[in-house]
Structure formats: structure tokens, C-alpha cells
Amino acid sequence: MGDERVSTNVLDTQGKRAVGTRLVGPAHTSIFKEGLSFRGEAPILGHVYLTAYDPIRDKNGAIIGALFVGVKKSTFQEHFNQVKSPIILMLVVLLGFVGIVAFLLLKITRKLESTEATNLNFLRTLIDTIPTPIFYKDEKGRYLGANKAYEAYVGMAQDEFVGKSPSDLWPQELAEEYQNQDQWLFENPGVQIYEGSIVTADGTQHEVIFHKATFYSRYGAVAGLVGIILDITERKCAEEETQRAYRQLNDIIEFLPDATFVVDKDKRVIAWNLAIEKMTGVAKESILGKGDYAYAEPFYGVRRPTLIDFIDKDETELRANYDYVQKNGRTIFAQVTLPALGNHDTRFVSSTASPLLDVYGNHVGSIQSIRDLTENRRESVEKSKLNAQLHHSQMMQSVMIQLGHDLKTPLTPLIALLPIITGQLSDPQLKRMVDICWGSARQINELTNKTLDFAALSSMSASVERQDILLAASVDALLARQFKGVSCENLIASDIVVLAEPHLLDEILTNLISNAVCFSPSHETVQITAEQTVEFVTVAVRDNGIGLAPQHLECIFDEFFKVDESRHDLAMSGLGLSICKKIVFNQKGKIWAESSGLGQGSTFFFTLPRNVNK
Structure with a gap:
């Protein structure tokens, strides 16, 4: 190839393609001598062309030709002159449009900048306020x-x-x-x-x-x-103060003597004190945080509303669930009988429920306390019985005193005259009949005296005439006076001293020893013993007689009580043990009987105080 044209659209003077002509001028120098592309005017076959030449290289990089693109300068000028005016007009219009757009953009930009500045100033002022x-x-x-x-x-x-x-x-x-x-x-x-x-x-x-x-x-x-x-510093301080107050309140609740629990506004248990743990057997760890009436289950066996749930509720529904109801504002006091559950018998309780309010008066929880009144109620019933018995006893005492005095009046001449009449009678049969009358009169007189003694003891308060008595010596003297020929064994230590009235002590011992002798077989020995503690001396009179059935151990101290037919002896008043009980009670002691059963003998015990001030 080289610099010879082998293909071209350039025409020679004859109007044919200029194949075979050679490249000359600055384009030849740039391509074949310098190895560079050429851009610019170049003469071709006597005419000036606007050209562009690029070297053509083989696989080894050697320049083997050139690629040409170009146009006659005169032809380009002719065409350019034809479109120059419209282009200039278009450019003028375009520049005008750009100017208008630029002006509008500038105006808008300035307005936006002003608005933005206003908005920023507003936001700054807003934030600062x-x-x-x-x-x-x-x-x-x-x-x-x-x-x-x-x-x-x-x-x-x-x-x-x-x-x-x-x-x-x-x-x-x-x-x-x-x-x-x-x-x-x-x-x-x-x-x-x-x-x-x-x-x-x-x-x-x-x-x-x-x-x-x-x-x-x-x-x-x-x-x-x-x-x-x-x-939140103040809130934190308030929360800590609230927590401290809550802990103090919880500590107070924990050691309240009444069973107490507290629930929050959602009825979840938040406090369960020691007393309610003891009452229900439910530990606080197993119930704290629980709701859905869990606090009712230990009392009723089921989950159901309790007094705490009736705060601010209809009073009719409240009274339908409780035996007694009293309201003071929003605080409710009620009494109810709880069913027997587990190891608990039926219980009678009183309960108080009240709302817990915050500083704004909002209801934030409730508190309920429960007190077991079962024993109080039982004591109240017993007290009522005792009062009735006391009233009855006072009436009987009045009747007995009046009857005793009324009997004394006719008995006194009978007892005095019947022995005289007996001495003047010679008819043995008539004399025997008068002796029977005299014996009956003496029994009536003894019964009257016992009745008057019992009545006197019933109205007697604790004696102030008590004195120290050597118990063994007093028993020896009594046996020598009243129980000659009776087998009695005094096993009391000689140094034991009791605080009592001498004649009343003799009365107790006489009645107990007489009973022991009366209901023991012949030649059986009655034993009298005593034991002492710091404050009391316990005396025992023991026999090997007919004994007592278990159901009679308490009844034998009742007035006129007789165990069996063998005790329906007219010579027995039925008041001896009752008199003993009254005397012991008035002497600040107690009396009771023990027996292994019928035919096993009996032992009667009584206590008397010692003089602890000596």
C-alpha cells in the first residue's frame, strides 16, 4: 500500500477516482515519517481539503497505509453559508430563552432562600421556646x-x-x-x-x-x-421515697396481729402477712403476684369475690354474702361464717376492707384484714350459759336459804322434844316408832345445815382469813376426832404447809374421807398423800372402793348428784362433794377425781396454795 491511493472517493481532473495517485504534504509527513494521526487542511490534486488521516498498521505495528476522511473546503464553505443565518437566529432565540430562565431561576432562588431563612429562623425560635x-x-x-x-x-x-x-x-x-x-x-x-x-x-x-x-x-x-x-431526678427521688414508704408499709402489714393482705388495682396480691400465712397455711411466696380471686381460695376453697371485691359495689349483693355488714364511707366491716376446709373446722370471722388511694385520690389497690372470732364467739356462748347458770344458781340459793330457815323453825322443837318423849315411853313398839321419827328429824336437820352451808359458800368470795397450816398434823387431828376405828393412813410429809382456813380444810377432808370410807369394802385402808410445787400443794384421798365410770368424773361435783342406787342412802345429802368444790374454789384451788373404772377404786385430788410470800 504505502503512500499510493488504492481506494478513494477523491476525483481527478477527468472526473475519475484518483486511484494510483500519491499522498503528499503535511499529512504524508505526519503519517509515514512521524507515525501520528493528522487533522487539518491538506492539498489533494490541486484542491484544499478539510481532512483527517489515521495510520494503518500491520500485526507487527509497522505503518502500511493511511485511512482518509475529508471534504473540499470550498464545498464545506458553500453548505455552511447556506445554514449560517438560521443557526445564528436559533442561537439568539436560545440565548434569550436561557436568559429568561436564568432570570426566573434567580428570582425563585432568592425567594426560596428568603423563605428558607424565614423557616429556619422560625424553627430556631420554636426550638428555643x-x-x-x-x-x-x-x-x-x-x-x-x-x-x-x-x-x-x-x-x-x-x-x-x-x-x-x-x-x-x-x-x-x-x-x-x-x-x-x-x-x-x-x-x-x-x-x-x-x-x-x-x-x-x-x-x-x-x-x-x-x-x-x-x-x-x-x-x-x-x-x-x-x-x-x-x-427525672425528682421522679427518681419520688420513686425511691415511694419504695421506701412501701417497704415501711409492708413491714407494718407484715407484723400486724390480724391476718392481712393487699391487692393492686388489677386485684393481684402484693402483700400477704405472717398472720394470714398462719391462718391459711399458704406461704406468701406461693400467692404473691396472683390474681383472679386467688386470695379467696384459702378461705372458701374456690376462687370467688371476697369483701375486698365489694368495695364500691351494690350493698344488696354485699349483704347477701355476709351475716353482718357495716359501711363507713368506702370502708366495709363484715362478719361471716367460713366453711370447714382441710384441717380447719367452721370458722366465724370478722373482716375489714378498705381502698388504697394515691396522692391524687385514685384507687390504686385495696387492703383487707381478717380476725378469727371463733373462740370469742364460743366464749361468748359459754359466758351466756354461765350467766344463765349463775342466775339459776342465785335463784336456787335464795330458795335453799329460805327453805332452810323455814325447816329450822319446826325442826328445832322436834329435835329437842322427841328424845324427852322417848324417855317417858314404856311401850317398846311405840318407843321404836318415836326413835325413827327422831332419826328422820336429825337427817332433815343435817340436810338443812348442809344446804345452808352450801348456800353460804356459793355467795362467799375468797377468804382473807387464811393462815398457814401444817397439813400432816391437821389430818392427824381430824382422824383422831372423827374417824376413830377407821383404817386411814396419813402419808403426808410433816413439813408441808398449806394456806387455808382451818375449819374449811377440815370440812373438805371430812367429806372426802367419809366418801372414801363409805364406798370402800370393810377393813380397806384409805390413804391420804400430798405433793408440793412452788405455788401449790396437791392433796390426794385414795380408796379401793367401787370406783367411778368415766362419764361420772365431772358430774359427781354437781349438787345432789348420786352415782348409783347404793348412794341413795338417806343419810347422804348429795351435797358433800359440791361443798368441797365451793370451798376449794374459794381457797384459790381446784378439785377433781380420777378412777380406772368401776371396781377400781377412786382418788380425789384438790390443790391449795402455799404462802409464797414467806
């Missing part, structure tokens, strides 16, 4: 600004913290916490709320809640964060 501290940072955690409340809160002006990081402003521990939280928020864009601390203008550290959120650039990238600070 918010009393809550607000700050904002860039994406690197450096402060961009804050409102007036923040400046006042931390005691720093904007120029003191803008552009700075937390480590430039705060103690190391706080700064590390702030940076860690900021970093987490940048890695997890959105909203962040947490409790922390901050050093305020007065140098003290306050407890606060941080509310922070990320904001974005116009391209959607995280551009920084905005934070709001809520000071």
Missing part, C-alpha cells in the same frame, strides 16, 4: 447546636460546644457512654430511648431520659441525630 433541653449532632457525633434550654441546663453557650465531641466536654465515663449510644443509633437508624446521667450547670449529676432520633440528608444518608433530655 421549648423548655425541654434539645441538642443535635452531625454523623460523627459532634455537636451542631442546641436550644436555649439546653444551654441553661448544662451551663454552656453554643460556641463552647458546637463542633466538639462528647470527649471534649464531659467526664470520661459519661463521654464514653454518650459516644457508645450515638454509635449504636448511627448503626441502627431510628429512635433511641434510654436512661442516663448528665452534669448540669450547677455541677451536680442528674438522672435523665434521652430521647434521640436520626435525621437524613437529601440523598437519604444519615446526617446526624437530634436529642431531647427529660430530667
Whole structure:
């Protein structure tokens, strides 16, 4: 190929393609001598062309030809002159349009800038009027600004913290916490709320809640964060004070003597004291936090409303569930009989329920206390019985005294005259009949005396005439006086002393020994023993007689009680043991009987006090 034209659209003077002609001029020099492309005017066959030449290389990089693109300059000028005017007109119109658009854009931009400045000023004023501290940072955690409340809160002006990081402003521990939280928020864009601390203008550290959120650039990238600070120092103090008050209240409730529990506004158990644990057998660990009437189950066996659930409810429903109801404002007092459950018999309880209110008067919970009145009620019933018995006894005493005096009047001449009449009679049969009358009169007289003694003892209070008595010596003297020829064994230690009235002590011993002798087989020995403690001496009279059935051990001290037919002896008044009981009671002691059963003998015990002041 070389510089010879082998293919071209350039025509020679004869109008044929100029194949075979050679490339000359600056294009030849640039291509074949310098190895560079050529752009510009070049002469071709006597004419000037606007040309572009690029070298053609073989596989080894050697230049073997050139590629030509071009047009006659005269032809280009002719065509350009034809379109020049319309192009110029178009450019003028275009420039005018661009000018108008530029003017409008400038005007709009200025208006937008003015509006934006107004809006920014409004936002700045708005933020500054918010009393809550607000700050904002860039994406690197450096402060961009804050409102007036923040400046006042931390005691720093904007120029003191803008552009700075937390480590430039705060103690190391706080700064590390702030940076860690900021970093987490940048890695997890959105909203962040947490409790922390901050050093305020007065140098003290306050407890606060941080509310922070990320904001974005116009391209959607995280551009920084905005934070709001809520000071909760006073709330924390109030919460601690509330917790302290709650603990104190809980401690008070814990040791209240009445069974007590407390529920919150959702009826969940929040307090269950020691007394209610003991009453129900339910430990607080197993019921605290439970709702759905769980507190009723230990009392009723099922979950159901209790008194605490009737606060502010219809009184008709309340009275339908309780034996007795009394209301004082919103506090309810009631009494009810609880069913027998587990190891508990039926119980009669009183209960008080009252609402718990906060400082604003809102109902935040309720408290209920329960007191077991079963024993009180039983004692009340027993007291009523005792009062009735006392009234009956007083009536009987009055009747007995009156009857005794009435009997004494006719008996006195009979007892005095019948022995005289007997001495003047010679008819043995008539004399025997008079002796029977005299014996009957003496029995009636003895019964009358016993009745009057019993009546006197019933109205007698504790004696003030008691004295120290050597018990063994007193028993010996009594046996020598009244029980000659009777087999009695005094086993009382000689140094035992009791505090009693001598004649009343003799009365007790006489009745008990007489009973033992009367109901023992002939030649059986009656034993009298005694044991002493610090305050009392217990005396025992033991026989090997007919014994007592278990059901008679208490009844034998009742007035006129006789165990069996063998005791329906006219010579026995049926008041001896009753008199013993009255005497022992008046001497500050007690009396009882023991027996292994019929035919096993009996032992009668009574106690008398010792003189502990000596």
C-alpha cells in the first residue's frame, strides 16, 4: 500500500477516482515519517481539503497505509453559508430563552432562600421556646447546636460546644457512654430511648431520659441525630421515697396481729402477712403476684369475690354474702361464717376492707384484714350459759336459804322434844316408832345445815382469813376426832404447809374421807398423800372402793348428784362433794377425781396454795 491511493472517493481532473495517485504534504509527513494521526487542511490534486488521516498498521505495528476522511473546503464553505443565518437566529432565540430562565431561576432562588431563612429562623425560635433541653449532632457525633434550654441546663453557650465531641466536654465515663449510644443509633437508624446521667450547670449529676432520633440528608444518608433530655431526678427521688414508704408499709402489714393482705388495682396480691400465712397455711411466696380471686381460695376453697371485691359495689349483693355488714364511707366491716376446709373446722370471722388511694385520690389497690372470732364467739356462748347458770344458781340459793330457815323453825322443837318423849315411853313398839321419827328429824336437820352451808359458800368470795397450816398434823387431828376405828393412813410429809382456813380444810377432808370410807369394802385402808410445787400443794384421798365410770368424773361435783342406787342412802345429802368444790374454789384451788373404772377404786385430788410470800 504505502503512500499510493488504492481506494478513494477523491476525483481527478477527468472526473475519475484518483486511484494510483500519491499522498503528499503535511499529512504524508505526519503519517509515514512521524507515525501520528493528522487533522487539518491538506492539498489533494490541486484542491484544499478539510481532512483527517489515521495510520494503518500491520500485526507487527509497522505503518502500511493511511485511512482518509475529508471534504473540499470550498464545498464545506458553500453548505455552511447556506445554514449560517438560521443557526445564528436559533442561537439568539436560545440565548434569550436561557436568559429568561436564568432570570426566573434567580428570582425563585432568592425567594426560596428568603423563605428558607424565614423557616429556619422560625424553627430556631420554636426550638428555643421549648423548655425541654434539645441538642443535635452531625454523623460523627459532634455537636451542631442546641436550644436555649439546653444551654441553661448544662451551663454552656453554643460556641463552647458546637463542633466538639462528647470527649471534649464531659467526664470520661459519661463521654464514653454518650459516644457508645450515638454509635449504636448511627448503626441502627431510628429512635433511641434510654436512661442516663448528665452534669448540669450547677455541677451536680442528674438522672435523665434521652430521647434521640436520626435525621437524613437529601440523598437519604444519615446526617446526624437530634436529642431531647427529660430530667427525672425528682421522679427518681419520688420513686425511691415511694419504695421506701412501701417497704415501711409492708413491714407494718407484715407484723400486724390480724391476718392481712393487699391487692393492686388489677386485684393481684402484693402483700400477704405472717398472720394470714398462719391462718391459711399458704406461704406468701406461693400467692404473691396472683390474681383472679386467688386470695379467696384459702378461705372458701374456690376462687370467688371476697369483701375486698365489694368495695364500691351494690350493698344488696354485699349483704347477701355476709351475716353482718357495716359501711363507713368506702370502708366495709363484715362478719361471716367460713366453711370447714382441710384441717380447719367452721370458722366465724370478722373482716375489714378498705381502698388504697394515691396522692391524687385514685384507687390504686385495696387492703383487707381478717380476725378469727371463733373462740370469742364460743366464749361468748359459754359466758351466756354461765350467766344463765349463775342466775339459776342465785335463784336456787335464795330458795335453799329460805327453805332452810323455814325447816329450822319446826325442826328445832322436834329435835329437842322427841328424845324427852322417848324417855317417858314404856311401850317398846311405840318407843321404836318415836326413835325413827327422831332419826328422820336429825337427817332433815343435817340436810338443812348442809344446804345452808352450801348456800353460804356459793355467795362467799375468797377468804382473807387464811393462815398457814401444817397439813400432816391437821389430818392427824381430824382422824383422831372423827374417824376413830377407821383404817386411814396419813402419808403426808410433816413439813408441808398449806394456806387455808382451818375449819374449811377440815370440812373438805371430812367429806372426802367419809366418801372414801363409805364406798370402800370393810377393813380397806384409805390413804391420804400430798405433793408440793412452788405455788401449790396437791392433796390426794385414795380408796379401793367401787370406783367411778368415766362419764361420772365431772358430774359427781354437781349438787345432789348420786352415782348409783347404793348412794341413795338417806343419810347422804348429795351435797358433800359440791361443798368441797365451793370451798376449794374459794381457797384459790381446784378439785377433781380420777378412777380406772368401776371396781377400781377412786382418788380425789384438790390443790391449795402455799404462802409464797414467806
